[in-house]
Amino acid sequence: MTEIAIVGAGLIGRSWAMVFARAGLTVRAWDADPGVSARLGEDIATMIRDADGDPAIAGRISACATLAEALDGADWVQENGPENAEIKRALFAEMDRLAEPDTILASSSSALMPSVWSDGLAGAARCLVAHPVNPPHLVPIVELCPSPRTTPDVMDRAEALFRGVGQVPARLSREIDGFVLNRLQAVLLAESLSLVEQGVIDVQGLDDTIRHGLGRRWAFMGPMETILLNAPGGVPDYIRRYGPMLARLTDSAARGEAFTESAGQIVADAFPDFDIRARQDWRDRELAALDRHLRSRSERND
Amino acid sequence: MTEIAIVGAGLIGRSWAMVFARAGLTVRAWDADPGVSARLGEDIATMIRDADGDPAIAGRISACATLAEALDGADWVQENGPENAEIKRALFAEMDRLAEPDTILASSSSALMPSVWSDGLAGAARCLVAHPVNPPHLVPIVELCPSPRTTPDVMDRAEALFRGVGQVPARLSREIDGFVLNRLQAVLLAESLSLVEQGVIDVQGLDDTIRHGLGRRWAFMGPMETILLNAPGGVPDYIRRYGPMLARLTDSAARGEAFTESAGQIVADAFPDFDIRARQDWRDRELAALDRHLRSRSERND
Numbered sequence: 001m002t003e004i005a006i007v008g009a010g011l012i013g014r015s016w017a018m019v020f021a022r023a024g025l026t027v028r029a030w031d032a033d034p035g036v037s038a039r040l041g042e043d044i045a046t047m048i049r050d051a052d053g054d055p056a057i058a059g060r061i062s063a064c065a066t067l068a069e070a071l072d073g074a075d076w077v078q079e080n081g082p083e084n085a086e087i088k089r090a091l092f093a094e095m096d097r098l099a100e101p102d103t104i105l106a107s108s109s110s111a112l113m114p115s116v117w118s119d120g121l122a123g124a125a126r127c128l129v130a131h132p133v134n135p136p137h138l139v140p141i142v143e144l145c146p147s148p149r150t151t152p153d154v155m156d157r158a159e160a161l162f163r164g165v166g167q168v169p170a171r172l173s174r175e176i177d178g179f180v181l182n183r184l185q186a187v188l189l190a191e192s193l194s195l196v197e198q199g200v201i202d203v204q205g206l207d208d209t210i211r212h213g214l215g216r217r218w219a220f221m222g223p224m225e226t227i228l229l230n231a232p233g234g235v236p237d238y239i240r241r242y243g244p245m246l247a248r249l250t251d252s253a254a255r256g257e258a259f260t261e262s263a264g265q266i267v268a269d270a271f272p273d274f275d276i277r278a279r280q281d282w283r284d285r286e287l288a289a290l291d292r293h294l295r296s297r298s299e300r301n302d
Numbered sequence: 303m304t305e306i307a308i309v310g311a312g313l314i315g316r317s318w319a320m321v322f323a324r325a326g327l328t329v330r331a332w333d334a335d336p337g338v339s340a341r342l343g344e345d346i347a348t349m350i351r352d353a354d355g356d357p358a359i360a361g362r363i364s365a366c367a368t369l370a371e372a373l374d375g376a377d378w379v380q381e382n383g384p385e386n387a388e389i390k391r392a393l394f395a396e397m398d399r400l401a402e403p404d405t406i407l408a409s410s411s412s413a414l415m416p417s418v419w420s421d422g423l424a425g426a427a428r429c430l431v432a433h434p435v436n437p438p439h440l441v442p443i444v445e446l447c448p449s450p451r452t453t454p455d456v457m458d459r460a461e462a463l464f465r466g467v468g469q470v471p472a473r474l475s476r477e478i479d480g481f482v483l484n485r486l487q488a489v490l491l492a493e494s495l496s497l498v499e500q501g502v503i504d505v506q507g508l509d510d511t512i513r514h515g516l517g518r519r520w521a522f523m524g525p526m527e528t529i530l531l532n533a534p535g536g537v538p539d540y541i542r543r544y545g546p547m548l549a550r551l552t553d554s555a556a557r558g559e560a561f562t563e564s565a566g567q568i569v570a571d572a573f574p575d576f577d578i579r580a581r582q583d584w585r586d587r588e589l590a591a592l593d594r595h596l597r598s599r600s601e602r603n604d
Contacts, residue, residue, distance in 0.1 A: 111547060133515045134532075141515030168514040170507040178551040180503050180511050185525075186551035187489040192525050201482050205472040207524020209482050212470040213435045213443030215524075218517030220588045222509020223487075223494050224569050229582055239566035245413060247558025249480040249488035256549025264541035267526050280531055286522045286599060293595045297588060 001075035001161050002026060007067065007095065008080035009036050012108055014043050015135035016078050021060040022053055022137070023165035029063050030070035032081075037063040051137065051288055071098045076161060078130065080108045088117040096123040104154055106130040110182060113175040114147035124149040128158060131179055138287040140168040143179045187253070193263040194254030203270030220294060303377035303463050304328060309369065309397065310382030311338050314410055316345050317437035318380050323362040324355055324439070325467035331365050332372035334383075339365040353439065353590055373400045378463060380432065382410045390419040398425040406456055408432040412484060415477040416449035426451040430460060433481055440589040442470040445481045489555070495565040496556030505572035522596060 004020040006013045006029040017027045031037050040063040048057050064070040071077060077099060081091055088107065095105055105127045107114065118127035128150045133139040144158050155171060162169040172179060178186060192206050201209070217226055231238030306322040308315045308331035319329045333339050342365040350359050366372040373379060379401060383393055390409065397407055407429045409416065420429035431447040438444065446460050457473060464471040474481060480488060494508050503511070519528055533540035 133518070139515060139518045141511055141518075143511065168510050170503060170511045170515075172503050172507075173501055176497075176502050177554065178547070180497055180508065181515050182548075183493055183497070183551050183555060184490055184511065185516060186548045187493050187555045188486055189525055189529070189548060190552040191485055191489050195478075195482055195485065196526070199475055200478050201472060201474050203526045205474075206482065207526050208470050208472045209443055209445065209486065210520045210524045211522060213441060213472075213483050214487060215517060215520030215522070216435070216441045216443075216589060216592060217585070218512045219521035219592060220513060220517075221585060222512045222517075223491055224498070224505045224509045224572070225581075227491070227566075227569060228573055228576065229578065229585055232578065235566040235570040236563045237566075239561055239563050243561035243563075243566075245480070246484075246488045246491060247561045249485050250492040250556070250560070251558040252479065253485060253489045254552070256553040258552070259541055259545035259549045261538045261541050261545075264529075264537040264539075264545075267529060268537040270526070271530055274530065276531065276534065279527075283519070283523060283531055287518060289599055290518060290521060290595070293592070297591055 001157070001164075003074045003076075004028070005070040005074035005077040006030070006080070007070060007077060007091070008032070008108075009040055009063070010080065012132065012134055012136070013078070013080040014040070014047060015137045016080065016108070016132070017044065017061045018047055018051070018053070018057065018137040019165055019167060020078075021057045025060065025165065027061045028070045028072075028074065029061065030065075030067050031063075037065070047137070050284070067094065068098050071095060071103070074099065074103055077103060077105045078108060079106065083109060083111045085112055085116050088112060092117050092127065093121060096121045096127075099123070102126075104128070104157060106158065108132055110179075113177065114145060114150065115175060118147050118149070125151045126154050128154060129175075129179070130158060130162070131181070133181065135284065135287075136167065138284060138291055140166065140291070141170060141181070142167050143170050143172065143181055145172045145175050145179050147175055190254045190256065190258040193260070193267075194258040196266055197258070197260065197263040203267055219290065220297070303459070303466075305376045305378075306330070307372040307376035307379040308332070308382070309372060309379060309393070310334070310410075311342055311365070312382065314434065314436055314438070315380070315382040316342070316349060317439045318382065318410070318434070319346065319363045320349055320353070320355070320359065320439040321467055321469060322380075323359045327362065327467065329363045330372045330374075330376065331363065332367075332369050333365075339367070349439070352586070369396065370400050373397060373405070376401065376405050379405060379407045380410060381408065385411060385413045387414055387418050390414060394419050394429065395423060398423045398429075401425070404428075406430070406459060408460065410434055412481075415479065416447060416452065417477060420449050420451065427453045428456050430456060431477075431481070432460060432464070433483070435483070437586065437589075438469065440586060440593055442468065442593070443472060443483070444469050445472050445474065445483055447474045447477050447481050449477055492556045492558065492560040495562070495569075496560040498568055499560070499562065499565040505569055521592065522599070 004025050004027045006017050009029040009031040021027045107129050114129045118124040129145040131143040142162050159169045306327050306329045308319050311331040311333040323329045409431050416431045420426040430452045433445040435441040444464050461471045
C-alpha cells in the first residue's frame with residue numbers, strides 16, 4: 001500500500017499523516033472543518049521540527065478540499081472523526097460509496113466497536129478499527145479490531161501495513177468493548193482512583209508507584225513476560241504460588257463505582273497551577289526521547 | 303542515618319546493600335545461610351561491575367557472622383527473609399531485642415502487612431514495611447507501609463532516608479493487603495490473563511499493548527497525570543465524559559478467577575526455548591539503561 005487517505009486532520013489525524021509520510025507513503029488529508037485543512041501545512045511543519053524529522057516528509061502530505069478527493073486512489077483510509085455512532089455510521093457509508101472496492105477503511109475510534117458503525121454497509125468486510133495511542137507518531141502500538149464481518153485478508157493487510165511503517169500492530173481475534181488497551185487501563189485507573197479517594201496514598205505517591213516502579217518494566221517488557229521472569233519454577237507454578245494472593249487482591253479491588261467526580265477533584269487538586277498545554281508538550285518530548293532510547297536499545301539486542 | 307544492617311543477603315538484600323553503599327552509607331549484612339555470606343563479596347563485585355558502579359562501593363559493605371554483629375550500631379535494618387509470617391515474627395522479635403532503641407526495623411515483604419509480624423513486639427512503633435521492586439538498585443520506588451502502631455516520626459525518618467539515597471519513597475497512610483503496587487499489578491494481570499485465555503489476543507499482542515503502548519507513558523508519568531493531560535475541561539469533566547465507559551469496562555473485567563493454571567500454561571507456551579537466566583540479565587541491563595535515560599531527562603526538566 002502506498003496511498004493513504006486521512007479523514008479528520010486534527011491532533012490524531014495529523015500524527016497519523018506523519019507516521020505514513022515518514023515511511024515514504026503518500027498522504028491525502030481531508031477535514032470537515034476547512035480551517036483545519038488550511039492550517040495543516042503549518043501544523044505538519046511544526047510536528048516535523050519537534051520530532052527532528054526530515055523536512056521532505058511534508059512534501060508527501062497534502063490537504064484536500066473534499067472527501068472524494070482524499071479517497072481518490074487511496075489503498076487505506078484512516079478515519080479520525082468524533083466518537084459518535086451516528087456520525088461515524090454516516091461517514092463510513094459515504095466512504096464505502098466513494099472508495100475503490102479494494103480500499104481498506106479503518107477507524108481510530110477508541111470507544112466504538114467496528115460492528116457499531118459498519119453493520120449493514122456493502123463493504124463491511126473491509127472495515128476495522130485501528131486504534132492508536134495518542135500521538136501515534138511517538139507511540140507505536142496500534143490495536144487492530146475486526147467486526148464479525150471483517151475478513152482475515154483485510155486483517156492481514158492491516159497488520160502488514162502497520163509493521164511496514166514501523167508501528168507495532170496488536171491484533172484482536174474478535175471485537176470486545178474497550179478493545180484491549182483501554183480494558184487494561186480502566187482496571188488500573190479504577191483501583192488508582194479508589195486508593196486515592198480512600199486516602200491510602202496521595203496522588204503523587206500513586207503516580208510515583210507506577211512511574212518509578214511498575215512503569216520501569218512495562219516500558220520495555222509486557223506483564224506476561226514479567227510473570228515469566230519471576231517464575232523460576234515455570235508460569236503454572238507461579239500461578240499456584242501467587243495466584244491465591246493475586247486473586248484476593250483483585251477480588252477486593254475497586255470496580256466501576258470508583259469513577260466519581262470527587263475522586264476526579266482530588267486528582268485535580270493535586271496539580272495546582274498546572275499548565276496543561278506546556279505539560280502536554282513536555283509529555284510529547286519525553287515520548288519522543290523514550291522512543292529514541294528504546295529503538296537504540298532494540299537495535300542492540302532483543 | 304549512616305549505618306545500615308541488611309538481614310538476608312540474597313538477591314534483594316544484595317541489591318539493597320548496593321543502594322545504601324553507593325550513597326556513601328556503611329552496610330553490614332548477615333544471612334542465615336553462611337554460604338550466602340561467603341559469596342557476598344564476589345556477588346557485590348559483579349553487581350557493581352554490571353551497573354558501571356564505583357569499585358569503592360564494595361569497601362562500604364561487609365558480611366557479618368551473626369545477626370547481633372550486623373545490628374550493632376545500625377540506624378536502619380532492612381530485612382529480606384522468607385515471606386512466612388511465623389519466621390518473620392520470630393526474626394523481628396529477635397531483632398527488636400538486639401537493636402538499639404532508636405533503630406528502625408523495616409521489612410522488604412511484598413505480601414505480609416506489618417501488623418502481621420510486629421503486633422505484640424515492644425518495638426512495634428519502629429517497625430514498617432519498605433517494599434521495593436526487584437532489584438531496588440535499578441528501580442527506585444519503595445513503598446512505605448506502617449502498621450497501626452508505627453509512629454509518624456518513624457515514617458518521616460524512613461521517607462528521609464530513602465529520598466537521601468536517591469530512591470523514590472511512596473508513603474501509605476495505613477496498611478492494606480498488597481500495599482499499592484501489587485494491588486495495581488494484580489488487576490492488570492487478572493484482565494491480561496483473562497483476555498489471553500479467552501483468545502481475544504495472543505500473549506505477544508497483550509505484552510506489546512503494554513510495552514509499546516501504555517508503558518510508554520507510565521515510564522515517566524503516572525496514571526493520574528495521564529488523566530489530567532487528557533482532560534482539557536478538567537478532571538471532574540473527564541470523569542463525567544469517560545467515567546461511564548471506564549466503569550463499564552471495569553465492571554466487565556476479570557476478577558480473581560482469572561488466575562488459572564491453564565492461563566499460566568498459555569503464557570508459558572508463548573515463550574518456547576526461553577532462557578530465563580539470560581533474559582533476567584537482559585531485563586536488568588534494560589532497567590539500568592532506562593534508569594540512566596530517565597535520570598538524564600529529569601536533570602533537564604521536570
